[in-house]
Amino acid sequence: MATKRCNNYLSEELVFIILSYLPVISLLRCKSVCKTWLSIITSPQFIEAHLANSKKKQASVLKASYDWRVLSMDTVEESVKLKLPCERLEGKVRYMRSCNGLVCLSNESYYVICIWNPCTRQYKRLSVPNYAHNVAICLGFGFDCIGNDYKVLRIVRKVIRGRDMSEPEAQLYSANADTWKKIQVPDNIKDSLSTKLKILCGPDISGMLYLGGEGGLVPFDLRNNVFGEIVVLPFPKHVQEKRIKKSKILNFEGSLAMVYESAGDESVLSLWILDDVGLWIKKFNLEMELELDRMYLYLGAQHFLGLNFVFGYKFYNYKKKTTKKLPFPAHLTDVNSVVKFTESLVSLEGFKSQE
Structure with a gap:
């Protein structure tokens, strides 16, 4: 009588789907299993699918101390210390932003700029325009999904004898082209950026x-490399004095959002979002067991990152109305920058391995 053989074969499509839900640290090990897995994990289609799955999860928090001796990645469950990728940034980082698992870091003068993937430990230091007597006043980092391109926006002004003497100038870096170019700043926006x-x-x-x-x-x-019309904040200036802003700009489920104190009740915070037609709408109140003095990030999966001036940084679940301290707690005076981080396998042309 013939013995039946057990078929343990998994199709390449099924392997693709299973692997796309694994964390990056596991995928880096899986690349060594066989040539087929290596081919899957390094393909652009897989990297895109893995990123899409990562975005469905609650993001982590990248948190840095003022002297940049402590850089950590925090989740609700654990905290992991990280090492900066570039020696030129040691103890000098001023700016930190994250997009799709890539982190843009800069020194205080914005002349040393690095794009880094902390999970894969790969990075690239950018060649930055060095115009005489110019000082950078702003740095932005994001993704053009139409052109499949990561971009860095840098705003500079000329300084003479310690005084700001010029209109702002915009410079844009394209990772695809690996070059910087000047961007026209409309006159009405120049006034706003010059204040x-x-x-x-x-x-x-x-x-x-x-x-x-x-x-x-x-x-x-x-996408189009242009400035748009100024977006007015939810309340007129005289009203804002009564409704105090409790956050900077937040990304709430793909919408521009900000947190304010509710009118007449300073103990309750409200989330306001900008809708598709340019109107600010109150989404809901942020009711909680422990009062938070400031909201910093929306991490997805119902969680915010907030700050209590006495008890430090907290994770806040707006559905359950509960707070939980970070695994690696820090007081306000200990932290220079916090950003939302979603892990990914994304890399750029010219990336090299971190030592």
Whole structure:
């Protein structure tokens, strides 16, 4: 009587799907299993599918101390210390932004800029335009999904004898072209960007960067490489004095969002989003067991990252109305920068391995 043979074969399509849900650290090991798995994991289609699955999960938090001696990746369950990829950035990082698993780092003058994947430990230091007497006042980082291109936006102004003496100039780096080019700044936006020496730039939200200017937010379209019309904040200035902003620019499920104190109740925070027609809508109140003085990030999967001035940084679940401390707690004075991070296998041309 013939013995039946057990068929343990998995199709390549099924292997693709299973692997796409694994963390990056596991995938790096899986590349050594066989040539077929290596081919799957390194293919552009797999990297895109894995990133899409990673975005469905709650993101991690990249957190750095002021002296940059401690850089960590925090989740609700654990905290992992990281090493900066470039010696020129040691103890000098001023700026940190993340998009699709890549992190853009810069020193205080924005002349040393590095794009880094902490999970794969690969990075690339960019060649930055060095115009005489110019100082960078803003840096943005995001993804152009139409051109499949990662871009860095840099705003500079000329400084003479310690004084800001010029209109702002925009410079844009394209990872695909590996070059910088000048971008025209409309006159009405020049006035908005010229009011402050340091301008904040929020995260990439559906292919748009938002710069904090006078009178509102200045959008930059990463697909068409142009500035848009100024987005006015939810409340007039005299109303904002009563409704205090409790966050910078947030990306809430793909929408531009900000957190304010609710009118008449300083203990309750409200989330406001910008809808498709340019109107600000109150989404919901952020009710919680422990009062948070500031909201920093929306991490997905119902979780925010907030700060209590006494108890430090907390994860906050807005559905359950519960808070939980970070595994590696830090007080406000200990932290220079926090960003949302989604792990991925994304790499750029010219990436090299971190030592």
